[in-house]
Amino acid sequence: MPTSSSDLRPKSLTVPADSRTYDIDFVSLAGVPAHLRTLGLHGPNVVIVTDENVAAHYRSPLVHAFEADGWKPHVVVVPPGESSKSLERLEMLYDTLLPIGLERSTPVCTLGGGVVGDVGGFAAATLLRGVPLVHLPTSLLAQVDSSIGGKTGINHAVGKNLIGSFYQPHGVLVDPETLLTLPAREWINGMAETIKHGLIADAALVAYLDEHLVDILGHHSLEATVPAIRQAMAVKARVVGHDEREAGKRAYLNFGHTFAHAIEQVAGYGTVAHGEAVAIGMRAALYLSWQRHGDALDRERLDTLLTRLPLPDVSHLDFDALWTAMRHDKKTKDGRIRFVLLKALADPYVADDCAKPAVERAWDFVQQSPA
Template sequence: MPTSRIRPDALSVDTDVRTYPIRFVHLAEVPAHLNNLGLHGPSVVLITDENVAAHYRSPLVHAFEEAGWTPHVVVVPPGESSKSMAQLEQLYDTLLPLELERSTPVCTLGGGVVGDLGGFAAATLLRGLPLVHLPTSLLAQVDSSIGGKTGVNHAVGKNLIGSFYQPHGVLVDPETLHTLPAREWINGMAEAIKHGLIADPALVDYTEQHLTAILGDHDLSATVPAVRTAMHIKAQIVAEDTREAGKRAWLNFGHTFAHAIEQVAGYGTVAHGEAVALGMRAALYLSHRRAPQALDHARLDALLAMLPTPDVSALSFDALWTAMRHDKKTQDGTIRFVLLHAVGDPFVASDCSRASVQRAWDFVQQSTA
């Protein structure tokens, strides 16, 4: 099982495709770091969304121009609705007339939606352009920018169209977190806590001690160590299992419920991290029912309950169950759930009955009502 410590000094991801670094840098330093990655201009594609562009488009474009690059900026609407085939086609329509070359870097500046959409565009344009993620949301920094998952949603389910496409690098500026709304801090910390639950009891302890400062005060001195540690865990797991054939499935703890919640509520109604927080509470309940002595359920559920989530009392379990059956993790018609033997000891269960899953969901609904 991967283990980590708070604030690892150097981060990289070693996959069967390429090894790429994770660097904590200022946005103004991005052009120089692209050069260090062996990526050169003059053209660079910058994909971002309207909210992020309002804060960071101008300074990053200025940095590129000062370094002799020619940035081509594409701004998409914010939110989960941009992870669509329609928005992807608009990206193609905008970028293909630019006469890009296979050496033209694509930089995604934003959160998970921009990273997934822009990453899939990079993976498919000219059969693959160099990709660099510049994650500005806490969720993207701790999770989605690492590992090479790209794609868009479909009415049938979330992330059903996409590819594994590893970036050339992930460049993180923690200062961009200052402009995040409070809800985005919740999204990111849900994934950070998930990493601790599946791989690192020390990170669970750390988040218990610092979650109030992180969510309430947006204290970067408390946040950055959690970000580094969560990224380290994700990098280790991805390095062992690039295409989710084994251990990488552990990263889906809480996600079978979460993706169903997002779909049934309507994409964007319940944010991804909020859905993951709810899904982890349900998965933790299932885990505890299997091994009541192995998990301190009350303590761990209390930690997850510190993450504010919207009212989901109106969501039908029948609708959730149907959505789960279409989840990409379903195998041979069987819904699979990532559960915990103990903190840091996850496993994939294929034998959860509908009744047991409904009891878990009833627990979540009652405790959040």
């Protein structure tokens, strides 16, 4: 791994929240135990929730760092993938953690990607009616998106993320060098959400990705990736700071997600990765936006950026099945499916009047012009 430098350890970002302001700090994993103390957290017990893939790389170093700093770490390892966002897995966490002498001051650290953050965060939110939560995101998607904003939860057969809570962490500690052990597919996942942040709120980030996507995806260059991470994080922090519980503009972060959640459900959770589904969903949402706003939206340029992400073929998915899944999405209101659309780059809005034929035409476009 390259030696850390000031360029790879940007200054922290602050996330305002109704209950508490917290920081996103760039910290090496070795520095996590000491940093928890600066957040006002203390042991001796600390819980680390991680998955099997991440544990293979980072469980031992983090455990040794905690033990050297006087903590008593308790590690819970879950299987990787969406299957861990289940009531059964949540119950396993409760059964494992409650007997260790957990107290309301015992911090829970989620070490991993979005799945670990969601299920571990929901456990922290509900154990003893809430214990301190610290996210240690190791995936690109988790660093730029899911670790920020306080959403926790699990899936249900009816739909994705239908059981959960808003529960803000005490802090988010990011070590960019954990990205170097990610498989290529996880880089694609994360860049999809990074592009999304640019499309809804930051034209400069879109321009940056136009120029640097090859270095990021092709060479996994941290020098190229870290500025994009910081810009994407800043977008998420800014949006969440204005609307913690998704009563207004935070909904813009769901750009592409109405399609994406339906794709994930119909394909079978874990078949299409979340970021992949979001990228496909954004292509459909861009087309739906273009049907309404025409040349005010530079659709071809933005769609070209998305098609530079290697994405799975979903042309076999039945539109009527997707439409049914969309109707059960948690963003549906008064029986009306809601889509985030763009009037222009970085000018999003929520529409609840999209007719089924228009949505089907957008899906047909995605099917007929795969990435």
